[in-house]
Amino acid sequence: MKNIEFAKPSYAAWQGEALKALKGKPFESLLTKTNEGITIEPLYTQEQLIEKMGAELEQQVSTIRSFQQTATFQLAQQLYAETSEAFFAQLENGLQRGNEVITIDSRVSFDWTEDVLTKLSAYLLNHPFKLMVTNASDPLLKVFDVLKEEQCQIVKGFIVAQEAISYDHLPNVRSIGADTTVYHYEGANAVQELAYALALAAKEATKLQDFEAFTKKFYVSFAVDTQFFTEIAKLRAFKVLWKAFTSAYGVSTTMRVPIVAETSLRSFSKLDSYVNLLRAGNEALAAFIGGIDVLTVHPHDILTQPTEQSVRIARNVSLVLTEETTISKVKDPAGGAYFIESLTADLVKAAWALFLEIEAAGGFDVYTASGQLTQEVEAVHQARLQAVQTRKHSLIGTNIYANPADVLTQATNPLYSHMKRVAEPFEQLRAEMTAAQVKTAILTAGTFKNAKPRVDFVTGFLHTVGLVPEHSVPMETVGEAIAWLQSVQANYVVIAGNDEDTKAMLDAILAAKPAHILVDVAGKFKEQEAQWQAQGLNGFIFAGQNIIEKLTNVLVRVKEVQ
Structure with a gap:
């Protein structure tokens, strides 16, 4: 076997085989x-990558x-x-079990009293931290007032806030950040997040005369979504963009900036949590493959109420990655992969162009005030919603393979209730369907x-909003179908059969x-649509349809009939 060599197929040969497999569909x-x-x-090759990037590949x-x-x-x-x-019990337990960065959101249900802050300060002296605060007046920040002058020189960490907070007496605390998670949860895509990070950096850099001093206080924060390869490329692309950004300020040496990341909640769902x-x-x-420096993994039940167990599981996700995957043994594990390098270059190019557009418009604040940022982010959010609601993008347990037996909890974690999630319309409609019985x-x-194919499709369609349909036995005559329909205890019925059987029975x-009873038909019947609806048919259920729009209409019509 060691002596056997296989001929390397060309891209053209592969494309020819792909066209055969497509059976008439275009490439x-x-x-x-x-x-x-x-x-x-569909396929990336070394030759394509070199042709596309040339010497830029090695530089990247x-x-x-x-x-x-x-x-x-x-x-x-x-x-x-x-x-x-x-x-404090959870803090101590986490540190003993592998946690390294003390991560606190200041919006807690207890008060940040002097005793609590004094006790916390002892931990901050010995461990790096990530403090998420509302503004410079946040009560959690008074923890630094407890520290002595020499202690202020040694504490290390990050302060995450909407506006940069100046802490000159804390030289190792980075408090000037480009927090792109805010825009991520409004719907921003990878290109927008990267461009906004640079625009925020440019905004803050202009406030300080010394660019090197600025970089020592600066960090960038990203939320990492489920689009696996895009997110890897996003994190890698930021490093290329940051090099270009610092070069614009006359810096020729490598000035590193920490990347603080968290797992995204944009695709999280309360359903099948x-x-x-x-x-x-x-x-x-x-995030790990992309090369982040600090990572927060959110518990699976964070949308409602995290438990001690869920926090432990989330922490163990990071521990498994660092201790058992051996990814850390390879520097830049995605480096050289044809697809990843190509995607990284595409993100760099698009993000830099958007960054220049923002700067030409007058900078980040002017761009935001004009409404352009909100408009472009909302457009991406709506496109993402549309993809999920039409099943072009699968959200397992929510828009596909949904479990109607799931009890949708009404509990909501207030820290994350403002975030735009693609599962939210399904959760809301399920609650309304349940209430309407x-x-x-x-x-x-x-x-x-x-x-069967259409019966299974309709069943899964209805499961997405918690509806569990009663199934009839196969009805092969019109008389059987009418008798069953007149006796069934339902206010919404879908007729599912192949085209031929449906056409033969539906008029009667x-x-x-x-x-x-509100009646729909499974499938598309363009020729019969007007005639059947004139006879009392409500509508149709078919693949590619917007589930939320369709079933919201059903709910409204059922209420009208009731």
Whole structure:
């Protein structure tokens, strides 16, 4: 076997085989367009990458590796507690079990009293920290007033706030940040996040005369979403962009900036919440490969109320990555991968162009005040919602493979209630359907074999909002179908069969259906649509349809009939 050599196929040969497999579909059907407007190819080759980037490829790889501060990242597990006693117990337990960065959101349910701050200050002296505060007057920041002058010189960490906070007496505390998570949760894509990070850096850099002093206080914060390869490329692209940014200020040496990351909640759902474990694991792995310095993994039940167990599981996600994956043994593990390098270059180009556009408009504040930023981010958010609601993008446990037995909790973690999540419309509609006590059924038209594909599709469609339909036995005659429809205890019925059986039975069924039952048909029937709706048919259920729009209409019509 060692002596066997295989001929290397050319891209043209592969493309020819792909066209055969497509059976008449155009090759372009294999291309994928991302939310960033970047087209993903089905295959990437070394020749294509060299042709695309040339000498820039080596520069890109070397730049990214020169900005890699460490081979791994620091664990920054966030603390959740109702009382100060529970807070310190969780803090101590986390540090003993692998947590490295004390991570605190100041919006807690207990008061930051002098005793609590004094006790906390002892921990901050011995461990790096990440403090998330509302503004410079946040009571949590009084912890630094407790410290002596010499102690202020040694504490290390990050202060995350909407506006930069100046702390000259804390030389090792980075308090000037480009926090892109704010825009991420409004819907921003990777290109926008990267451009906004540079624009925020430019805004803050102009306030200080010494650019080197600015970089010592600066950091960037990203939320890492479930788009695995895009997120890896996003983090790598920032390093290339930062090199270009510092060069614009006349800096020729490598001036590193820490990347503080957290797993994104944008794709998290209250429905089938354990799937959030998979999402967080996916996001954490992308962040690690992308080369972050500090990582917070959110618990799977963070949208409601994290528990001691869920916090432990989230912390263990980071521990498994650092201790068991061996990724830390490779510097820039994604470096040289044809797809990742190409995608990184595309993000760099697009983000730099948007950054220059923002600067030309007058800078970040002017750009934001004009409404342009809000408008472009909202457009991406709406496109993302549309993709999920039409199942072009799968959200397991929510828009596909939903579990209707899931009890949708009304509990909400106030710290994260403002974030825009793509699962939220499904959660809201499920709650409304439950409150309205909508009863559904599926009438199987024709033989079970012929009807099964559409029966299964409709069942899954209804499950997304918690509806559990009653299934009829296969109805092969109109008389059977009418008798069942007149006796069923449901206010919404979907007729599911193949095209031939549906056309043969529907006219008679509509003529005899009870007035209190809303009837839909599975499938598209363009020729019969107007005629059937004139006879009393409500509408149709089919693949590619907007689930939320369709079932919201059903809910409204059911209420009208009731």
